Amino acid sequence: MFNYLFTHTPLRFFTEGLWRDEAFSVFLAEKGTAEIITTTVLDFNPPLYYILLYFWMSLFGQSEVAIRSFSVIFYVLAVFCVYEIFKLILKKNHFQSALYTVLFALNPLLLYYAFEARMYTMLLFFAMASTYFLLKKESRFYLLVLVLGLYTHYFMMLVVASQFLFLVLLEWRNKKQFFKNKFLKLQIIAGLLFLPWFVYFISQNHSISGDFWIDALKEDEIKLIPAYLFSGMDKDFYAPVEWNKALLSILNNFSIFTWLTIFIGIFFSWRKNMLPRTHLLFFISFVTPVFAVLIASEYFKPLFLPRYLITASAMVSLCILAAISVMPRLLKLAFIGMFIFFILQFNAIQLEYRNRGGMRDLAREVLPMMKPNDVIYFTNELDLLDGMYYFGKERAFIYGKTYDKIPVYVGKVIIPPTVIRENFPKYPAKAYVIEHSGKKKYRVESDFTG
Numbered sequence: 012m013f014n015y016l017f018t019h020t021p022l023r024f025f026t027e028g029l030w031r032d033e034a035f036s037v038f039l040a041e042k043g044t045a046e047i048i049t050t051t052v053l054d055f056n057p058p059l060y061y062i063l064l065y066f067w068m069s070l071f072g073q074s075e076v077a078i079r080s081f082s083v084i085f086y087v088l089a090v091f092c093v094y095e096i097f098k099l100i101l102k103k104n105h106f107q108s109a110l111y112t113v114l115f116a117l118n119p120l121l122l123y124y125a126f127e128a129r130m131y132t133m134l135l136f137f138a139m140a141s142t143y144f145l146l147k148k149e150s151r152f153y154l155l156v157l158v159l160g161l162y163t164h165y166f167m168m169l170v171v172a173s174q175f176l177f178l179v180l181l182e183w184r185n186k187k188q189f190f191k192n193k194f195l196k197l198q199i200i201a202g203l204l205f206l207p208w209f210v211y212f213i214s215q216n217h218s219i220s221g222d223f224w225i226d227a228l229k230e231d232e233i234k235l236i237p238a239y240l241f242s243g244m245d246k247d248f249y250a251p252v253e254w255n256k257a258l259l260s261i262l263n264n265f266s267i268f269t270w271l272t273i274f275i276g277i278f279f280s281w282r283k284n285m286l287p288r289t290h291l292l293f294f295i296s297f298v299t300p301v302f303a304v305l306i307a308s309e310y311f312k313p314l315f316l317p318r319y320l321i322t323a324s325a326m327v328s329l330c331i332l333a334a335i336s337v338m339p340r341l342l343k344l345a346f347i348g349m350f351i352f353f354i355l356q357f358n359a360i361q362l363e364y365r366n367r368g369g370m371r372d373l374a375r376e377v378l379p380m381m382k383p384n385d386v387i388y389f390t391n392e393l394d395l396l397d398g399m400y401y402f403g404k405e406r407a408f409i410y411g412k413t414y415d416k417i418p419v420y421v422g423k424v425i426i427p428p429t430v431i432r433e434n435f436p437k438y439p440a441k442a443y444v445i446e447h448s449g450k451k452k453y454r455v456e457s458d459f460t461g
Contacts, residue, residue, distance in 0.1 A: 371401055390410055
């Protein structure tokens with residue numbers, strides 16, 4: 012039973028090997044709070060996640076399950092916030108609230124990153140908590156979760172911007188009420204509390220205008236954005252599928268389903284002479300980050316990546332479920348059935364094709380053959396950090412590349428120049444040279460001269 016759960020369900024992502032970004036989290040978090048702050052300002056994320064992970068690892072260690080458990084906790088907290096949101100929407104109908112919450116929790120992108128040692132579910136929690144406190148009109152904790160979210164991921168700014176736009180649309184007719192709105196004031200205070208770090212980041216980080224690895228969306232992909240966000244489709248992870256016609260058809264059908272569901276929900280809300288403010292907030296929180304990222308991608312650099320927009324992915328689910336909640340019974344059941352169909356399809360594809368952590372399998376093969384003085388050479392810097400995690404920092408190196416050629420986005424801020432090697436070790440010591448490929452091939456080399 013347990014073997015099945017950890018091989019044929021999303022729990023497989025909990026126990027598989029770490030990949031590069033997760034290894035980066037481990038190595039940065041183990042530095043301690045002061046060095047985390049001075050290092051993250053040179054990278055692409057604020058420091059809060061790494062600081063908390065440092066204390067977590069101090070208690071529970073650095074195994075794959077231990078560090079991913081930290082992300083699972085925030086995923087569970089985010090799902091709990093959504094349950095509370097649905098209780099507000101559905102007037103404390105506990106059964107329907109629980110049903111919609113389960114469907115929300117099965118969002119393929121959210122499920123995948125629930126088991127990844129990165130800050131994405133922590134960002135998701137603060138976004139869902141801020142949404143709940145805003146709808147609940149509970150200001151005591153609203154400011155706190157906004158600030159914590161901003162110090163977790165820069166894309167939290169898009170969450171704040173979405174909520175700001177929502178409040179503006181609610182209050183635009185009443186200027187006196189607009190300037191008295193305490194949540195608008197709290198958003199401004201949150202921005203001011205985050206401003207010192209942001210100014211520090213801009214002044215110190217010279218890599219933000221450099222090369223980046225994300226490809227720009229093509230024009231014919233724009234229509235697929237709801238499906239990209241919900242499914243977490245990432246071409247790097249789905250290369251074996253080769254984006255065949257069947258997969259593109261599924262993506263296209265889900266995007267049509269999303270917009271159709273939203274518009275039908277609007278229709279039935281209009282017939283009831285009301286459009287719930289919750290629905291408006293969900294829609295704005297879905298569209299605003301996407302629009303902002305597309306504009307930035309056009310004039311700055313490509314930034315559209317589903318995991319960066321994990322809060323928008325959550326809002327796609329909430330838009331669909333909120334729209335279904337106002338439909339007549341039979342139509343509601345039909346759309347729930349269609350939604351479940353897409354959930355099962357995308358999760359099945361994800362389980363079949365998404366695999367991280369191939370370095371662990373290679374380490375299990377190579378480590379028993381290695382002698383104490385043997386080393387590991389990687390021909391591609393993309394393999395270094397997870398290689399350091401599984402083979403040890405003292406014996407993992409980059410071969411055949413100069414330090415200045417290593418791009419910043421692979422975690423260069425924690426990669427010292429001493430990892431570069433230009434020569435093989437003197438025999439009898441050996442270098443296991445790892446070729447960068449899907450199968451992680453290797454060869455054994457030594458320097459026999461002298």
